[in-house]
Amino acid sequence: MPTRTPALTAWTPAFVADVVAAVIEHAAVYGLHQAARDIARSHGLSPATVEEWVSRARAVQATPVPLDLLACHTCTRSMILIQLPGCGRAYLCAPSCGRTPVPADEIRDAVAAVVLHRTPHLVPTGKTTQAASYALGPIQRVTVGATGTDLHITWRAVSRQITGPMMAMAQRLHLAQRHAAGNKPERAIDVLHSGLLHIDPTSGRLALDTATARAAALLATLAVVLHEHGRQEPAQQLLARTIADHRRVHPHHPAIARMTAVLYRMHTTATGPPGHPTHIATSATPGTS
Numbered sequence: 001m002p003t004r005t006p007a008l009t010a011w012t013p014a015f016v017a018d019v020v021a022a023v024i025e026h027a028a029v030y031g032l033h034q035a036a037r038d039i040a041r042s043h044g045l046s047p048a049t050v051e052e053w054v055s056r057a058r059a060v061q062a063t064p065v066p067l068d069l070l071a072c073h074t075c076t077r078s079m080i081l082i083q084l085p086g087c088g089r090a091y092l093c094a095p096s097c098g099r100t101p102v103p104a105d106e107i108r109d110a111v112a113a114v115v116l117h118r119t120p121h122l123v124p125t126g127k128t129t130q131a132a133s134y135a136l137g138p139i140q141r142v143t144v145g146a147t148g149t150d151l152h153i154t155w156r157a158v159s160r161q162i163t164g165p166m167m168a169m170a171q172r173l174h175l176a177q178r179h180a181a182g183n184k185p186e187r188a189i190d191v192l193h194s195g196l197l198h199i200d201p202t203s204g205r206l207a208l209d210t211a212t213a214r215a216a217a218l219l220a221t222l223a224v225v226l227h228e229h230g231r232q233e234p235a236q237q238l239l240a241r242t243i244a245d246h247r248r249v250h251p252h253h254p255a256i257a258r259m260t261a262v263l264y265r266m267h268t269t270a271t272g273p274p275g276h277p278t279h280i281a282t283s284a285t286p287g288t289s
């Protein structure tokens, strides 16, 4: 643990949540590294401490439930994982609205129980102890009330099978590239799609990693591969969903215009006649509005 700089603010969970939220917001413009340095300086903290707080809050492998699954009942903001020495792991909205942090293990066990009760088929055999990490398959959002068992679950209209829930996006991208190179586009698509489910459609928060943008671009390429193999319908659905997901993460990314053009060509070549108006349903993701 880095040594504490002579700041007067106590390191409470609420303080950590506010710092992490400030870094994430700042990072959308300045990048994660610069954002951590700037916010650290403004609070009299060491950049290493701030980077550690952010990475603990956002590390896919370490979180008891998937990133961005939880929302605070009081303020509706996303809740993040806070880990301070002597406090135990807890979830708190970021920035914090003043509510009491909720023990992370309590939430994980409650989420695991509802997933296993309602959608046991989405948890592979032998993975029941990790059932909470498969929650993004059937669940859109979990709103957390006063305690870790006072949960309001919003189920997805259409459940999806999650592949490798503990995998970070960069690992996912690597695995998908291997599947694609091995001529297994369907498996590559499964791996990437699970990753894009981690994008929170309600917060409008930007993904901080370029791996997510590259994953969306690779998904688009795989959609073209499917299309060329005569699977027009799934290819168009995949591409439309990818565009919608990608737009949420990187609203102004140039790949969106390219993917939309590809989708338009797919529609016009598949559905003719020439000049017939084509509806491109780029926002038609199940379970979102």
Ligand SMILES: [Zn+2]
Binding pocket: 072, 073, 074, 075, 076, 077, 093, 096, 097, 098, 099
């Ligand atoms: Zn709150």
